[in-house]
Amino acid sequence: MLTSMHLLRTRRFLPLFVTQLFNAFNDNLYKTTMVLFVVYAVYNDESTEAAFSGLASGLFILPFFILSALAGQLADMRDKAKIIRIIKLCEIGIMAIGAVGLTLAWKGVAVHAFAIPLLLAALFAMGVHSTFFGPIKYAILPQHLEKDEVLAGTGWVEAGTYIAILAGTILAGPLAVQHTGWATVGILVTACIGYLVSRQVPPAPPLGGPEKLDWHILRASVKLVRDTMHNAEVYYAILAISFFWTIGAVLFIQFPPLAKNTIMASPEVASLFLVVFSIGVAIGSVAVNALLKGRVSARYSPISVIVMGLFVVAFYMVAKLWEADQPASLLSVSEFIAWPMAAVLLLCLLGISVSGGMFVVPLYAFLTTRVSPDKASRTIAANNIVNSGAMVGGSLAAMALSAAGVPITEQLLLCAAMCLFSAWLARRLIVAENAAADLAAAAGA
Template sequence: MITSVGLLKQRRFLPLFVTQFLGAFNDNLFKNAMVFFATYEIYKSVEAETQFSAIATGLFILPFFLFSALAGQLADSYDKARIMRIIKMAEVLIMLVGATGIFIGNLPLMLVALVGMGIHSTFFGPIKYAIIPQHMAPDEVLGGTGLVEAGTYIAILGGTIAGGLLDPHVAAVAVVAVAGIGWFSSTHIPTAPPVTKLKLDWNIFRSSYRLIAATLHIKRLYLAIIAISVFWTIAAVLAVLFPPLVKNVFHAQKDVASVFLGIFSVGIAIGSVIINRLLKGKVSARYAPLSVLAMAIFVFDFYLSARGWSGTPENLATTREFLSMPGTWRVLLDLIMIAITGGMFVVPLYAFLTTTVDKSQTSRTVAANNIVNSAFMVFGSVGILGVTEVGVSVSDAILVVLLLCVISALCGWRLYQAEKAHEMDSTVSLD
């Protein structure tokens, strides 16, 4: 077995890692530049800011719900590396549209590009996980999955910070350049020919229903997908809340919102590495319930910090001023621990998806997961918007995340029990 870090030296993994890293970076550079522009330059009320943040999140997620089934069929039917190159070339074109929107300050055009990036990620997502067991040894799958997750969140950190700090015109040039480099990197991904050949069902609603029905009847897959979906609902809710929370509760400028999102990204990356070390390459949900219960504790403490925060609403604090305020380090510690425990929870579950089924079905399994994830995330984004619309404060809305953590813990526990039952049945059958 090659160590996780050792995989970064392998041609069967490094180009994939770089390609997905740049894609995640670009998604967040563009999305956050747009959201922060709207929050700090256009809208002047917490309701409008929360609404736009929720709309942007929902529009990005919607393609996952609509097109994941088709994406999974294509990925299982054709060479995955070739599809990746086509997808990355499309990203270049999408970012040209987005860059134009940034240059002329046209929010509708930016939203069109955001939907395009959602479609891009919809078709890329099933492949980046499904190609891992095709190129990795069985005891390298968890390490490879963990590196992809860690790399994704480090990229989110970079994109988030850049989106908040770069001049809009510089960001416009950057998103096109990064897309071009991502396409070049994709040309070096080794071939990954299909294990099967499917007759494609182009009816996205029928194919989505059939895919979900064919996947969720397997108990361990069902529990893993539900647990992942609840986790990403938590992430979606936090993504919606962070910009208005930072501005209206912590009374800070948009660069502090970038710090919040960045810390969250780094924390998940750290959690991805920690859980791989703890499990020593074994795909297991052993630590899932404990991880997400610990996450709930830090979410509650973050809520208490937000409720008790005092600041000057008239003058939004810079990052330096925010860091000098009493209680800031408690807030940041809560954030990074929420993310670390979240990473420890979710990474093994993705490895479950790619190792529980035959390699000919991995892309469709990940696609089914993405459909359910997106439905949960859209529900979470719209739901948190509804919660704030009926008069619940942005800080009190954090309690929704606490409830979701408890649900995640229950799902993780049931998955671990199903895992142990499966192992026991396998032992009995061998005897």
């Protein structure tokens, strides 16, 4: 824990950490405000609302699938700090487009014909922005941190991400419908501050020799994933992370329409769901680092994701009980908290997220510690390709189930089932981890 706190006082980590905070905050403030505004102020049909939420998630994820190979190459072959500054400068322009879309939608000007397409275009552009930032925020850690600091740094980045999501979500709830104008100001100001902070990130020059960029996106993606997956530890870590984020994608798609149509709650309560989820992942991220004492290991991952699945089932059961005795009108935050079973519902959600954070954080550390430093960004990029493909698949499955008339509440059981498969993948990772340790011990003998 002392090592973790020490990192927050160093220039080799703090500017990156703060830049990531603003990045995650702005992504979430914009996306959540946009989705909640459209769900609560534009549409009035559960299947349409779920379809829009799924479309928004899919558009944000799609760039990770098609551009991660190029992003990984750039991050390994160029100065990572310089790329961060370029990315953050682009964010200012993207948020300007999003601000115009939000303003038009809020004023009721060409909402369906122009405002919503503009909002979705800015969301896709933010997905591109995050695709190029994603490999760097983890891959730069082994370059600036000592070996025994990498897990702590990874935990802080992951926890910081969810703290920022928490802050963005808290603001998005009240801003989404009644004060959208303030949201437009917020996303622009945050983008500008993020760029200024990014200028303090220390240089991180490429560690390998110069290589030619492969601009053939499909070929580069296939080659990158193939070249990365030969390491058993990295292979199972990537697959386990991918299934975790598929579960997360489905849950985040379900939260806004579930809050509105099953829980009968206001946008602020839908925002509260995401807040509790974010707090939980942050707690789990820090807790697992304390349990592992800085050692990169998947030993707690299988049990963590099984517990997560049990909490998903519990959340489903509470939602079904709630459905049987629904309020007559949308509940405010205070009315929701006073409603019977609200505390149990929130505790189930907190349990899902804490156990999820404990599951996923050590797996990211595998990706940067089990490969050579000059290939760390490309390993993260390969992970992002597989993750995004799985998440798009999960988003499409959720949209298809909604289109087929499957209630949002019943779709929660899909997430619980996926937790079992994630536990199996984590167990396979432990086997690979032990085999690698035995091999290293034999080589050192």
